[in-house]
Amino acid sequence: MTVMLTTKDLTYWYENSDNPLFQNVNLQFEPGKLYAIVGKSGSGKTTFLSLLAGLDQPKAGDILYEGTPLKRIGLTNYRRHDVSVVFQAYNLFTYMSPLNNLMTAMAITNSTHQGNKQYATEILASVGIAQADITRNVTHLSGGQQQRVAIARTMACDAPLVVADEPTGNLDEQNTQSIIKQFQQLAHQQGKCVILVTHEPDVAKQCDQQIQLVNHKFSVV
Amino acid sequence: MNFIKRAWLNTSAKWGRTALLTLVTSAILIFVLAGLLISNAANKATEQAKRSVGSTLTLSANREKAFKKMQASATSSSSSSRPKLTMTPVKLSDAKKIAQNKNISDYNVTVNSSVNAKSFDAVSTTSASPMGNKMGGSGSSTNGDITVTGVSSTNLVSSFQSKSSKITSGRGLTTADAGTNNTVIESELASQDNLKVGDTITVKNPSNSKKTYKLKIVGIYKASSISSTTMMGNDPSNTIYTSYTFANTVKGSKYANTADDASYQTVKKSMSTVSGFANKIVWLVALAGTIILALIVILMVRERRYEIGVLLSLGESRLKIIGQFFAELVIVLVVSLVIAGAGGQLVGNKLGQQLVSSAQTTQTSSSQTTGNQPGSRGEAPGGNRGGAAGGHGPMGSSPTATQKQKATKTKLETKVNATELMELGGFGLSIMFIAVLIGSFGILRLEPKKVLIDD
Numbered sequence: 201m202t203v204m205l206t207t208k209d210l211t212y213w214y215e216n217s218d219n220p221l222f223q224n225v226n227l228q229f230e231p232g233k234l235y236a237i238v239g240k241s242g243s244g245k246t247t248f249l250s251l252l253a254g255l256d257q258p259k260a261g262d263i264l265y266e267g268t269p270l271k272r273i274g275l276t277n278y279r280r281h282d283v284s285v286v287f288q289a290y291n292l293f294t295y296m297s298p299l300n301n302l303m304t305a306m307a308i309t310n311s312t313h314q315g316n317k318q319y320a321t322e323i324l325a326s327v328g329i330a331q332a333d334i335t336r337n338v339t340h341l342s343g344g345q346q347q348r349v350a351i352a353r354t355m356a357c358d359a360p361l362v363v364a365d366e367p368t369g370n371l372d373e374q375n376t377q378s379i380i381k382q383f384q385q386l387a388h389q390q391g392k393c394v395i396l397v398t399h400e401p402d403v404a405k406q407c408d409q410q411i412q413l414v415n416h417k418f419s420v421v
Numbered sequence: 422m423n424f425i426k427r428a429w430l431n432t433s434a435k436w437g438r439t440a441l442l443t444l445v446t447s448a449i450l451i452f453v454l455a456g457l458l459i460s461n462a463a464n465k466a467t468e469q470a471k472r473s474v475g476s477t478l479t480l481s482a483n484r485e486k487a488f489k490k491m492q493a494s495a496t497s498s499s500s501s502s503r504p505k506l507t508m509t510p511v512k513l514s515d516a517k518k519i520a521q522n523k524n525i526s527d528y529n530v531t532v533n534s535s536v537n538a539k540s541f542d543a544v545s546t547t548s549a550s551p552m553g554n555k556m557g558g559s560g561s562s563t564n565g566d567i568t569v570t571g572v573s574s575t576n577l578v579s580s581f582q583s584k585s586s587k588i589t590s591g592r593g594l595t596t597a598d599a600g601t602n603n604t605v606i607e608s609e610l611a612s613q614d615n616l617k618v619g620d621t622i623t624v625k626n627p628s629n630s631k632k633t634y635k636l637k638i639v640g641i642y643k644a645s646s647i648s649s650t651t652m653m654g655n656d657p658s659n660t661i662y663t664s665y666t667f668a669n670t671v672k673g674s675k676y677a678n679t680a681d682d683a684s685y686q687t688v689k690k691s692m693s694t695v696s697g698f699a700n701k702i703v704w705l706v707a708l709a710g711t712i713i714l715a716l717i718v719i720l721m722v723r724e725r726r727y728e729i730g731v732l733l734s735l736g737e738s739r740l741k742i743i744g745q746f747f748a749e750l751v752i753v754l755v756v757s758l759v760i761a762g763a764g765g766q767l768v769g770n771k772l773g774q775q776l777v778s779s780a781q782t783t784q785t786s787s788s789q790t791t792g793n794q795p796g797s798r799g800e801a802p803g804g805n806r807g808g809a810a811g812g813h814g815p816m817g818s819s820p821t822a823t824q825k826q827k828a829t830k831t832k833l834e835t836k837v838n839a840t841e842l843m844e845l846g847g848f849g850l851s852i853m854f855i856a857v858l859i860g861s862f863g864i865l866r867l868e869p870k871k872v873l874i875d876d
Contacts, residue, residue, distance in 0.1 A: 219670060255869045276733075278736075291730065291734075296434070
């Protein structure tokens with residue numbers, strides 16, 4: 201069994217809180233699998249995800265990427281090469297077209313396909329973005345389309361680890377299913393390790409493994 | 422270089438914001454450029470004034486030193502003999518040597534002396550006569566009724582330059598007249614004695630009446646403002662111009678050069694007022710511009726915190742994010758430079774002329790105020806230090822009128838050139854760099870989670 205990401209005694213607390221949000225979390229994530237982290241609102245799922253994505257630093261413990269602590273890799277370096285994030289609010293560059301969003305992400309992350317317009321166009325087409333829409337400003341696209349562009353951006357970067365924070369939170373049922381399918385493809389066909397945070401049981405059920413966060417404790421379902 | 426592409430995409434996509442920013446930047450740059458233009462033009466005008474108005478070097482015997490020497494010899498000398506004031510004359514060869522300097526365009530040798538009229542009558546005035554023998558020193562010095570002003574050229578005499586004396590008939594004296602007995606006499610003297618150009622007059626040496634000199638009249642001048650007597654107490658109409666060689670023959674070897682840099686000083690003073698004001702404008706606008714732009718950039722950066730968060734989540738370096746904002750402002754700056762180049766010229770011209778006229782009005786009124794004070798009639802500084810009695814005589818009348826004319830004619834040539842645009846560009850870049858640093862500081866120290874998730 202190959203492990204891509206490991207949390208070792210991971211602990212986090214907010215500065216103004218007496219109790220830790222979670223303590224001594226030890227979990228392992230494998231490539232080619234789709235994980236769902238479920239829990240109530242405010243339980244700390246998003247914070248846990250932000251630690252996995254290298255957007256924040258743990259108060260105690262370590263996160264190891266392919267056996268190397270993130271501290272040693274460097275958070276900026278880790279974010280650039282190893283992990284890709286999909287946000288609930290899409291967080292695309294609003295002054296760009298879908299194509300430029302992908303090209304920009306490819307340039308920043310030094311993707312192997314950097315500067316390849318054809319490759320970016322193909323990825324956008326694979327997530328269902330019509331040819332006519334790829335050069336329009338992203339703000340002119342629907343929420344579902346924007347989330348698909350965000351996933352396409354993740355695909356365009358060569359990051360082996362994908363983390364997504366409530367990716368279907370703003371979408372209708374049809375778009376939700378389409379997005380889940382995209383994540384399944386990323387994990388099963390491209391061999392990426394995909395970790396979703398969701399509070400929707402239907403979405404969680406479609407993942408390979410569910411991890412629950414209840415009362416500050418993680419448990420694999 | 423992806424951050425430059427992002428900067429371009431952002432600038433072109435948000436054209437409304439870009440236009441607004443360009444407008445604000447242009448306004449700031451127009452005032453900075455106007456200030457730079459006025460400042461540079463004022464410096465240039467001062468330089469030009471130095472070249473065109475020029476100044477006159479005074480080379481004269483040091484009277485003060487001569488006195489000291491006389492006093493020293495009086496104390497040390499055991500003999501009861503009376504101490505003598507010995508003036509070491511300025512050597513003509515020294516003056517000529519100095520005149521060879523490339524920065525000296527002209528030189529005028531002035532020797533003041535006096536003779537007595539023989540073949541004609543001097544113009545007599547009741548108020549002038551009593552003073553006649555009292556002025557001009559004591560002892561051996563004897564004054565005649567005709568004041569002889571020996572010059573190299575009448576054109577270089579301040580009264581002729583200021584047009585208070587004008588040649589009405591014949592010609593003035595030139596350097597070619599050196600060594601001749603040619604003379605230029607005043608029109609009143611000419612009409613009284615029925616003298617005209619080509620006539621010859623005879624004068625006597627006041628110290629030795631047996632010594633006479635024949636002078637040929639080559640020109641007649643009219644002194645427009647004959648209001649005072651000469652230092653010798655003669656009527657101003659009794660002043661005749663001869664070559665300095667003739668005056669020297671009558672007098673001996675004492676001569677002095679005149680100095681006049683008042684015109685230059687007038688222009689310099691008004692230009693330095695303008696230049697000082699322009700410099701203040703530049704710094705004030707630059708400071709205000711930095712504050713305004715910094716506020717705009719702070720607002721702009723705050724508005725784009727999610728974009729910054731996304732860039733950070735993708736692994737973009739903070740330096741390149743700052744670079745993107747800076748590049749966006751540089752794009753704005755380039756367009757603003759073009760606008761400011763055209764607008765700054767216009768504003769600079771208008772503002773510059775207004776400043777010059779106000780500075781010159783102040784300067785002229787201050788000249789007029791000081792001009793009424795004794796000893797400050799606009800005479801050349803040090804002009805009378807030569808020691809030779811007589812000074813400028815009627816020709817020493819105030820050159821202030823000419824200075825005023827010259828100062829009024831001084832115009833600021835505010836032309837935008839590549840150097841000024843580069844200077845302005847550098848200024849703009851500095852302002853924007855500081856503004857971006859201030860604006861980005863708050864956001865860039867945040868972790869991406871705080872920007873993207875917590876807010």
